[in-house]
Amino acid sequence: xxxxxxxxxxxxxxxxxxxxxxxxxxxxxxxxxxxxxxxxxxxxxxxxxxxxxxxxxxxxxxxxxxxxxxxxxxxxxxxxxxxxxxxxxxxxxxxxxxxxxxxxxxxxxxxxxxxxxxxxxxxxxxxxxxxxxxxxx
Numbered sequence: 489x490x491x492x493x494x495x496x497x498x499x500x501x502x503x504x505x506x507x508x509x510x511x512x513x514x515x516x517x518x519x520x521x522x523x524x525x526x527x528x529x530x531x532x533x534x535x536x537x538x539x540x541x542x543x544x545x546x547x548x549x550x551x552x553x554x555x556x557x558x559x560x561x562x563x564x565x566x567x568x569x570x571x572x573x574x575x576x577x578x579x580x581x582x583x584x585x586x587x588x589x590x591x592x593x594x595x596x597x598x599x600x601x602x603x604x605x606x607x608x609x610x611x612x613x614x615x616x617x618x619x620x621x622x623x624x625x
Contacts, residue, residue, distance in 0.1 A: 513549035522555060576611055592619070 514522070519539070520530040534541045534548050539558045541550040 504556050510552065513544075513551060515556070516548050516550070519555060523559075572615075573611060576614065577607065580607070580610065 517527055518535065519534075520527045523530065524534075530539075531548070533539045534550065538561075539550060540554045541548045543549075579583045
């Protein structure tokens with residue numbers, strides 16, 4: 489005769505714990521929440537191919553591996569950008585020798601903060617991208 493377990497919450501021997509199961513796919517709303525971005529931004533990342541995804545019916549599905557790869561690419565790109573900015577700073581002459589507009593004035597001084605601001609403005613002009621229209625893609 490089979491025994492009935494009086495406690496329905498007790499685990500049966502050999503039963504799997506279903507609380508630790510991760511979903512295979514995430515929809516765009518979940519991806520946007522995970523990355524801390526807007527839904528439209530997540531949709532744009534998927535449709536431009538920056539996050540690999542698959543369309544099932546009318547819905548986009550993204551794997552955890554795709555999200556992780558996107559984050560790694562972003563981290564690598566940020567490191568490359570910082571390295572490129574450092575190389576530009578060295579090429580221009582470094583922040584310590586950069587002339588300030590205040591230095592030309594009588595009694596003017598060149599603070600480290602002002603030098604950094606002016607150098608950043610110069611770097612921004614050298615590395616600026618042309619703004620693109622949202623409607624032309």
